[in-house]
Amino acid sequence: MSPECVRQDAESLRREVSRWESQARQRERRLAELERELLEKSSRAESLRRQLDDATRQLEESRRRHGEYVSQPVEVEVESADSQRALAELQAKNGGLQEQLSVQRQLLRELETQLHESQRTCAQLRTQILVYEGEMERAQGQLEVEMQNLEEEKNRVIEEAFIRAESEMKAVHENLAGVRMNLLSLQPALRTLTCDYNSLKRQVQDFPFMLDKAITEAKQEICQVISDVSSTNQELLRKYKREMNLRKKCHNELVRLKGNIRVFCRVRPVSQEEQDSAADAKTMLSFDSDDDAILYLANKGKMMTFELDKVFPPQATQQEVFQEVQSLVTSCIDGFNVCIFAYGQTGSGKTYTMEGVPDNPGINQRALRLLFSEVTEKAPDWDYKISVSMVEIYNETLRNLLGENPSDKLDIKMNPDGSGQLYVPGLTEFTVQSPEDINRVFELGHMNRATACTNLNEHSSRSHALLIITVSGFNSATGNRTQGKLNLVDLAGSERIGKSGAEGSRLREAQCINKSLSALGDVINALRGKHSHVPFRNSRLTYLLQDSLNGDSKTLMMVQVRPGPLTLWGPAFWAPQGCADPTSILYSPVFGPHEYS
């Protein structure tokens, strides 16, 4: 039992005993009262008895006297009438005394009854007192036993605590001895520290003077460094401008040597459906493991070789493709206009290359993210603004995909500012400041494109989708300004009308697509051939992109190819030499094909 429990038990027993004691005291008081009452009643009974005795004595006296009178009746009768009157009075008195006696007797009986009653009560109370005393003795005995137990428990607990305290004391003494030892060994260290502290204190006192001196020296050095840096900056600025000019010259030279139009080819992987159909899966294409610019095509026992700027095999990833185009993308930060076209027949992977899929984005998103990181790196010298427009060309009609009314038709006009530049009145331009803005813009463009048609997949195959990114920069140090435009174009599918057998509105759609693709081919051929006249106005697409195809702008044609038998490939590989189809560049003297038997 814990000391706390023992203490609580003793406390409750103590309370119980005091309760019993107060009860006993009450009963003792009551007993005393009853005894006092008994005494009173006994003395009253005694006085009544005395009264009774007196009355009896008087009565006896009266009787005796009466007897005397009765024994001498004649004498009385003879003696006098007075005596007779006295006799009558005595008789009346005797009657009264008789009555009094009977009353006193009655009273005595009552008092005797009361006395008996009181004696019985007294006996009962005495018995009760004896019972109480017995109980009290028993309680006292119990209490003493409990007290004894508690005393023993207390002694045991105290003994245990004492033993514990002794062992703790011993441990504390040991610790103390260790601490004393440590203290002894620390004393020399303390002396060293005190010495160090004193010397530091002296140094701190000297510090303000030293600081003043150091600040003055540092100021002089900083002034010197600032003047050195400023002259170095001017030197660097001069070199930077010279490098920029050199870079531009080199680029122009490169463009002149290579032409500013590149052609890449991307072959998409065989889909599950195509794999299931054994005939379709048989591909006639092969690649050169040593030269990533060569594509082989087996046709009627002959091997044709196409030489392009770059060929991406089916396993090429979105990142690998983007890596090859990123220098073109960033050149718009330097003020160049750039066009990247995805060209190919329906299902060849144009949208996959340009837009990509949510978890693996294509050139559009990657280009915007790269532009963001590049312009951020150039801050704070350069301050850039990136704005975005989205346009769709369907049946030679221009639609504003970021506008409030995407079904409204837009027009292309000459800018009234006299710059000779074209512009599209009413075309919505969003300034984007973060990758989140880009996502919002793409979502809006996609939603507007979807709401304007009944079947988005079919519609997107038959319309050109353009993402136009304008990057304007201002260098606060040099005052230089730049403006470049990046046009990312997902062209409509390039099916041949004759083969598709289209009629009515489908025929008109196909004619429009062919017309605009031919116009694009004409423009590219005229630009590559450096013709004096370039027929930009022959289609909405080439007219809209005039600024971005002309001059020192850069163009990339990404020819998308779907695998499978030759019959499925469409005009990309079938266009006869000299045909206006833009893919005829594949047949140009530069790219081939070279036939081998």
Ligand SMILES: Nc1ncnc2c1ncn2[C@@H]1O[C@H](COP(=O)(O)OP(=O)(O)OP(=O)(O)O)[C@@H](O)[C@H]1O
């Ligand atoms: N490189 C690739 N890797 C994996 N899947 C691809 C690749 N290229 C295309 N695909 C898939 O092939 C299918 C057709 O591609 P996509 O829709 O991009 O073709 P498209 O040329 O844009 O067709 P359309 O002219 O009808 O718009 C899609 O399911 C696409 O996800």
